[in-house]
Amino acid sequence: MKKNLPLVGLIFLSLVVQTTALGAFPHQLTKPDLLLILTVYLGLYSSPLAGAILAFLAGYMMDIFSGSIFGVQTFSKTAIFFLTILIKDRFYVENPLFQAGIIFSFSIIEGFIVISILGMVSPIENLLSPFFLFIIPQSLITGLIGPFFIALIKRVLILSHGESVK
Amino acid sequence: MVEKEISIFRRYRVSIFAVIFLTTALLTISSRINNVGRLAFIDWALLEITSPFQKAITYSTDAIGNLIDSYVFLVNLKRENVALRKMVAELRKENNLLMEKAITSERLRNLLQFSKKIPRSMLPAQIIGIDPSSWFRTILIDKGTKHGVNRGMAVVSPEGIVGHVLQTSPHYSKVLLITDFNSSVDAIVQRSRAKGLVEGNGDNRCRLKYAERTQDIQPGDRVITSGLGGRYPKGLMIGTISKIQKKSYGLFQYAEIMLNVNFGKLEEVFVITETHPVEIQ
Numbered sequence: 001m002k003k004n005l006p007l008v009g010l011i012f013l014s015l016v017v018q019t020t021a022l023g024a025f026p027h028q029l030t031k032p033d034l035l036l037i038l039t040v041y042l043g044l045y046s047s048p049l050a051g052a053i054l055a056f057l058a059g060y061m062m063d064i065f066s067g068s069i070f071g072v073q074t075f076s077k078t079a080i081f082f083l084t085i086l087i088k089d090r091f092y093v094e095n096p097l098f099q100a101g102i103i104f105s106f107s108i109i110e111g112f113i114v115i116s117i118l119g120m121v122s123p124i125e126n127l128l129s130p131f132f133l134f135i136i137p138q139s140l141i142t143g144l145i146g147p148f149f150i151a152l153i154k155r156v157l158i159l160s161h162g163e164s165v166k
Numbered sequence: 167m168v169e170k171e172i173s174i175f176r177r178y179r180v181s182i183f184a185v186i187f188l189t190t191a192l193l194t195i196s197s198r199i200n201n202v203g204r205l206a207f208i209d210w211a212l213l214e215i216t217s218p219f220q221k222a223i224t225y226s227t228d229a230i231g232n233l234i235d236s237y238v239f240l241v242n243l244k245r246e247n248v249a250l251r252k253m254v255a256e257l258r259k260e261n262n263l264l265m266e267k268a269i270t271s272e273r274l275r276n277l278l279q280f281s282k283k284i285p286r287s288m289l290p291a292q293i294i295g296i297d298p299s300s301w302f303r304t305i306l307i308d309k310g311t312k313h314g315v316n317r318g319m320a321v322v323s324p325e326g327i328v329g330h331v332l333q334t335s336p337h338y339s340k341v342l343l344i345t346d347f348n349s350s351v352d353a354i355v356q357r358s359r360a361k362g363l364v365e366g367n368g369d370n371r372c373r374l375k376y377a378e379r380t381q382d383i384q385p386g387d388r389v390i391t392s393g394l395g396g397r398y399p400k401g402l403m404i405g406t407i408s409k410i411q412k413k414s415y416g417l418f419q420y421a422e423i424m425l426n427v428n429f430g431k432l433e434e435v436f437v438i439t440e441t442h443p444v445e446i447q
Binding site for chain 2: 012015016017018019020030031033035048049052055056059060061062063064065066067069070071072073074075078079082085086114117118121129130133134138
């Protein structure tokens with residue numbers, strides 16, 4: 001439990017940065033989803049139970065600060081966490097290109113999950129327009145930043161309790 | 167036997183955890199679907215804990231931005247100053263005209279006994295956070311129930327309407343912007359008095375819907391709030407018609423609206439804390 005506290009701090013910090021400083025991102029409509037990168041990190045390196053709790057927390061925190069239907073981000077982040085676990089043993093996860101690719105892909109998948117839930121719950125016209133408006137740009141930005149942010153997370157964890165990260 | 171059970175659990179633990187956590191998340195969605203405006207105790211507690219940090223970072227980034235504006239762009243200051251002086255002169259002229267029109271309008275309004283529609287009190291609030299996702303269009307302001315802010319109250323800026331209060335905690339409130347997919351405002355076209363419904367597009371634009379196709383709407387027309395519904399006072403600026411979509415069939419025409427408020431640069435807003443709803447006789 002104690003060793004996961006820095007990760008809780010990182011979730012908190014990422015959320016604060018995402019809701020403030022990243023608002024000034026050049027393309028105002030999209031910004032990198034730091035919590036998605038953190039969720040993928042949890043899927044790659046954390047234990048299933050602790051990782052699931054933290055991914056759930058990351059999504060829940062996003063839902064608190066987000067509009068519309070509560071629980072959408074909680075569900076999508078948790079789903080992304082388990083999808084990461086499913087595929088992680090089949091690839092060499094330390095490769096930054098793989099990390100960028102997986103984050104890009106999962107960002108798109110998360111977009112589809114959100115669209116699907118929104119489509120089921122509320123009648124929104126032309127649900128596919130967000131695909132080009134938000135999902136593609138956000139996935140590209142998040143994928144590009146992903147490997148750097150993962151490296152930063154590792155660095156922070158090493159500094160926080162001198163623990164070697166897998 | 168016990169060892170066998172443990173080994174089965176170990177083998178399927180990821181699947182078991184996946185089922186438990188995903189079901190919990192789905193139950194969360196299901197339980198909150200009909201209570202969009204309500205925050206559970208844990209939610210507002212987390213909101214209250216996190217928001218001061220957002221406030222601090224927002225102030226810091228604003229301060230850095232102001233510093234850059236003040237010093238780095240000093241080179242263009244002289245040229246900008248000349249242009250601004252010219253603009254001030256034009257705006258003064260325009261202001262005098264508008265004041266005259268406002269006085270006339272006010273007198274007529276009093277005559278028609280419509281004064282009750284005017285909001286009595288507005289509470290200034292600072293924007294301290296934006297929606298963490300790219301999906302929804304909400305902002306977080308530094309005023310909550312302790313300051314008299316309640317769910318459903320209109321939020322405006324000097325440029326026009328911003329949105330309405332979606333959720334509140336004691337010191338903070340979440341505001342749903344008019345650009346959000348779930349937002350809709352009853353509106354009229356100022357010139358022709360054509361009526362319609364303004365809905366968010368998810369980006370920085372809105373759409374005017376359900377305007378009868380026989381009504382006169384042109385690009386460049388200003389769209390204002392109609393006052394119907396009681397949430398927004400009548401006459402607040404929404405935006406300008408930029409494009410019209412009128413098919414050769416159907417009852418309605420649609421139009422794209424360029425909003426008057428630049429949401430990317432919005433820093434402060436006003437919450438209308440006291441309104442008199444419009445009553446349709």
